[in-house]
Amino acid sequence: MNEFSSISCIRWIAFATAVVGMGISMPSCPGQQAMQQQLETLQTSNADLSKRVQSLEGTLRTTTNEMTQIKQLLTQITGAIQAQKTSIDQLNTTVGHLQSSKGSRATPTKRRR
DSSP states (O other), X not given: OHHHHHXXXXXXXXXXXXXXXXXXXXXXXXXXXXXXXXXXXXXXXHHHHHHHHHHHHHHHHHHHHHHXXXXXXXXXXXXXXXXXXXXXXXXXXXXXXXXXXXXXXXXXXXXXX
């Protein structure tokens, strides 16, 4: 009895699957053509969106590489500016010393004609 009921159950499942398969595959079913058109539209839209995503990923990759280069250049520029600042500070100190030593003379020397 147990064997008979499992075979019967399998037959009913196969029959139900066949009926559902026919319902889905039949073009004359109401709404089937509209559903097929929607499916095709969605597939086309999905393909277009996939292309756009790939394009945006390429742009993002390029932008990321450029940002990395900019960061490297910025580090180099910062080092150059700091070196220039140090040189300018030393120059200011030297000029200050020269001005103070020039101003500290008791009597200015006159030029002879």
